Amino acid sequence: MEDDAAELKRWLRERAQQLGFHLFGVAPAVTPTGYHRLVEWIEAGYAAEMDYIPARLSAYQHPDGVMDGTRSLVMLGFPYRTVEPPPADALEGRVARYAWGTADYHDLIHRRLKQLKRELAARDASIGVRGVVDSAPLMEREFAQLAGLGWTGKNTLLLNKLEGSYFFLACLLLGVDLPADPAHHSDHCGTCTRCLDACPTDAFVAAGVLDSRRCISYLTIEHRGPIPRELRPQMQDWVFGCDVCQDVCPWNRRGSVANDPALQPPVPDQQLDLVGLFDLDDDSFRTRFRKTPLWRTRRRGILRNAAIVLGNQQASAAVPALCKGLADSEPLVRGAAAWALGNIATGAAWAALRERSAIEQDPTVRAEIDAALSSCS
Numbered sequence: 001m002e003d004d005a006a007e008l009k010r011w012l013r014e015r016a017q018q019l020g021f022h023l024f025g026v027a028p029a030v031t032p033t034g035y036h037r038l039v040e041w042i043e044a045g046y047a048a049e050m051d052y053i054p055a056r057l058s059a060y061q062h063p064d065g066v067m068d069g070t071r072s073l074v075m076l077g078f079p080y081r082t083v084e085p086p087p088a089d090a091l092e093g094r095v096a097r098y099a100w101g102t103a104d105y106h107d108l109i110h111r112r113l114k115q116l117k118r119e120l121a122a123r124d125a126s127i128g129v130r131g132v133v134d135s136a137p138l139m140e141r142e143f144a145q146l147a148g149l150g151w152t153g154k155n156t157l158l159l160n161k162l163e164g165s166y167f168f169l170a171c172l173l174l175g176v177d178l179p180a181d182p183a184h185h186s187d188h189c190g191t192c193t194r195c196l197d198a199c200p201t202d203a204f205v206a207a208g209v210l211d212s213r214r215c216i217s218y219l220t221i222e223h224r225g226p227i228p229r230e231l232r233p234q235m236q237d238w239v240f241g242c243d244v245c246q247d248v249c250p251w252n253r254r255g256s257v258a259n260d261p262a263l264q265p266p267v268p269d270q271q272l273d274l275v276g277l278f279d280l281d282d283d284s285f286r287t288r289f290r291k292t293p294l295w296r297t298r299r300r301g302i303l304r305n306a307a308i309v310l311g312n313q314q315a316s317a318a319v320p321a322l323c324k325g326l327a328d329s330e331p332l333v334r335g336a337a338a339w340a341l342g343n344i345a346t347g348a349a350w351a352a353l354r355e356r357s358a359i360e361q362d363p364t365v366r367a368e369i370d371a372a373l374s375s376c377s
């Protein structure tokens with residue numbers, strides 16, 4: 001029986017590697033020791049508006065909350081680093097590396113997990129199995145650490161000595177006991193504090209504790225309403241996500257380069273053109289982004305972010321695009337465009353704000369326009 005389990009693990013490791021997972025480890029199905037930290041983190045309000053986390057809190061207590069009868073967790077890492085990012089020129093916005101490709105990584109990874117599940121079922125159809133990629137109530141980093149894949153850095157991400165942190169974590173929950181790998185107990189951050197020091201919004205309240213309410217990744221992707229005014233300048237050029245606390249990490253100086261075509265940026269030496277986004281209606285936005293990670297924010301979220309980045313860049317060439325934003329059907333976009341035009345502060349920007357002020361009905365947008373115009377006077 002032990003031999004069977006060891007052989008099954010050896011086979012899974014080999015197949016996972018052939019499918020592109022560079023990291024593989026097995027953890028037992030236990031209550032994660034960090035569960036109480038998750039509870040404290042939520043109680044402190046650091047989960048912001050991600051209500052789906054507290055709503056499923058009890059499920060995080062044990063992998064049974066994801067698949068009843070789980071005995072082992074196969075933890076997997078799939079690299080997503082491709083080319084090195086070019087600087088963002090004026091009128092361009094930066095997108096976090098994981099989202100550069102033409103496919104959503106959930107689809108990319110799930111396809112591989114499904115393949116593994118099919119092959120596993122062909123070997124033994126009686127084994128319960130479920131594949132997850134970051135959307136299930138599972139403390140994936142805890143289990144990855146238990147499976148020996150690495151340690152949780154001060155930037156809260158899983159770090160592996162060979163791969164750094166630019167990889168997706170995935171998990172195959174199995175209803176069978178597999179030999180567990182030794183847990184990774186050591187921490188290799190040492191006295192380094194680069195990620196904490198470099199964060200543009202001071203989102204770390206302590207080493208390893210992130211206040212999502214201040215994190216650019218959260219604000220640009222998960223947050224649905226207007227971005228808090230005081231954090232807009234710190235967003236700098238980030239239009240979707242943020243890689244600062246990974247880019248500065250010494251463990252990311254090396255690591256595998258992903259060769260999957262779906263992860264490559266469409267134009268390797270260019271960041272996202274922001275001006276062109278304001279010409280996309282719902283249908284054209286859907287056509288362009290439906291299969292990419294950027295779809296998560298929908299058009300209104302991306303245009304809100306794009307307006308703020310253009311406002312931060314203060315390029316007068318952005319005014320015509322922002323005027324379109326000021327007339328957008330979405331109040332969220334109009335409000336962000338008003339703020340950006342106030343920041344750019346050219347005669348054309350003021351004229352557009354005054355013109356809109358005469359007809360704007362939405363109270364939140366009116367407040368943005370008034371605030372922008374008050375800096376003019």
Ligand code: SF4
Binds near residue numbers: 198200214218243
């Ligand atoms: S993703 Fe960016 S904003 Fe968020 S914690 Fe890291 S550096 Fe700070």
Ligand code: SF4
Binds near residue numbers: 159192193196245
């Ligand atoms: S930047 Fe330094 S402190 Fe932060 S995660 Fe990397 S090694 Fe750890």
